[in-house]
Amino acid sequence: MRVVMPIIRVRPGSPLKVVIRSACWYGRITHYVNKRTVLCTEEADCEFCGQTIGLWKGFAVVRAFSSERLALLSITPPVVNTLLAGMKGRPSAAGLTVAFRRVGARLNAPLTCETFGYREGEPEVSIEETRSYVERIFRPKRSFTLYTGMPQKKIG
Numbered sequence: 001m002r003v004v005m006p007i008i009r010v011r012p013g014s015p016l017k018v019v020i021r022s023a024c025w026y027g028r029i030t031h032y033v034n035k036r037t038v039l040c041t042e043e044a045d046c047e048f049c050g051q052t053i054g055l056w057k058g059f060a061v062v063r064a065f066s067s068e069r070l071a072l073l074s075i076t077p078p079v080v081n082t083l084l085a086g087m088k089g090r091p092s093a094a095g096l097t098v099a100f101r102r103v104g105a106r107l108n109a110p111l112t113c114e115t116f117g118y119r120e121g122e123p124e125v126s127i128e129e130t131r132s133y134v135e136r137i138f139r140p141k142r143s144f145t146l147y148t149g150m151p152q153k154k155i156g
């Protein structure tokens, strides 16, 4: 599947109610460089680690209550703690119902959430699928040098 999944955003003011569909969220260390978010290689050779701080960004595949479509939702470490508590030891997050809110009026104000139950029968998106959706949204729009430890090659 080569589908790029849409990203759903939590807007200030009104909560976004979703059903989590990922078995587990998938997160990576990212850098904000040249007005773009790029993935950290998480290796000593990361070309951006010396330039900017690395920030963990997680994503879960979700379905908004108001929609049938799946989308990727960006989550933060504090939100992960709330999700884990809401799972109450269940092995999968798929089916967890959550209301996300912004704390403040800015578009990028800190995120908070409350879990309020589990829905049975929501098909699970595996961690591998979740990972591939997340990595696709970071595909570079223009070429940059990818350090792989192998002879360098240009991608994009």
Ligand SMILES: [Zn+2]
Residues within 6 Å of the ligand: 031, 039, 040, 041, 042, 046, 047, 048, 049, 054
């Ligand atoms: Zn880095």
